[in-house]
Amino acid sequence: MSRISVRGFAVASATAVTTVGAVVGVASGDPQSSSDNNFEAAAADTTLLAEIPAGQHAQVATASLAQQADVQAAAVDEAAKKNAEEAARIQAASDAKAKKEAADKKAADEKAAKEKAEKAEKEAKERQEQGEVASRSASRDASSFEPQTSYTVAEVKAIARQIVPAGQFQCFSTIVNHESTWNYKAVNPSSGAYGLVQSNPGSKMASVAPDWRTNPATQIQWGLNYMNERYGSPCGAWDFWQDNRWY
Incomplete structure (x- = not known):
């Protein structure tokens, strides 16, 4: 002490x-x-x-x-x-940090969603423009082909090359090959889809001509119109087909 x-x-x-x-x-x-x-x-x-x-x-x-x-x-x-x-003080700082991180994440998510939407819109516009160009650059219309009683695969492909623009033909051809192997009389036993591009129902192709059952030119013209209107172009349709296995 x-x-x-x-x-x-x-x-x-x-x-x-x-x-x-x-x-x-x-x-x-x-x-x-x-x-x-x-x-x-x-x-x-x-x-x-x-x-x-x-x-x-x-x-x-x-x-x-x-x-x-x-x-x-x-x-x-x-x-x-x-x-x-x-x-x-430490808890307040931690809460403030967590709040800021949450706000930053929300802003980043909103930015990503906006960018994704803008990208999708841009791609759709580009596909539409490509489709319009493809339609304008088609060399022949289905009605310009004389109907035949039957067609070989080679003849059907030759008609397609004259209707489908050159820059889009490979995409169009790939889809047709998957859908019907170029058989213009192909029928899906389950859905009833018909023809080269497997229109479902096949009667939709009557919007081009009434001979849709037997004329591959009519089927090709309808298929090209469909791909342009729905996906912007045959290549746009092929992109979708690869992701979904249908178009």
Whole structure:
């Protein structure tokens, strides 16, 4: 135990002793004793634990420990308060960061969705333009071909090359090959789809000519019109077919 830490309690004890002495001096009619006691009281302000009577050491020590406990408790409370404030600050910063990240993600998702929609719109427009160009660049119309009683695959392909624009022919040919293997009388037993491009129902091709059952030129013309109108071009239709296995 330090001497400084119990100074207040030592002074209090010495003062109490001095006060008792003063009372005794006055009672005995000894003014000198009272004066001496006052001097001792003043001197007690600087009294240290070593000068306190041995009988009062335990009392002073107990009081000092209580004082130290109060100081330590106050320090613990202050530390706990600072810790709580720091924890609140960290939590607030974490919440703000999470909120910002969520806002950034939402903005990024909206931007991606917008870009995707713009890309799809651009591609659709390009397909439409390609289809218009393809239609304008077709060399012959189905009605310009004399009907025959039958056609070979080579003859059907030759007709298609004259109706379908050169830049779109490979895509058109690939679709027809998958749908009917160039058989203009092909019938799907499940759906009833008919012809080179497997129109379902086949009667749709009557919009070009009534001979759709037997004239591959009519079927090719209808198929080209369909691909241009729905997908922008035969190549647009082929892109869709690859993703979905139908068009």
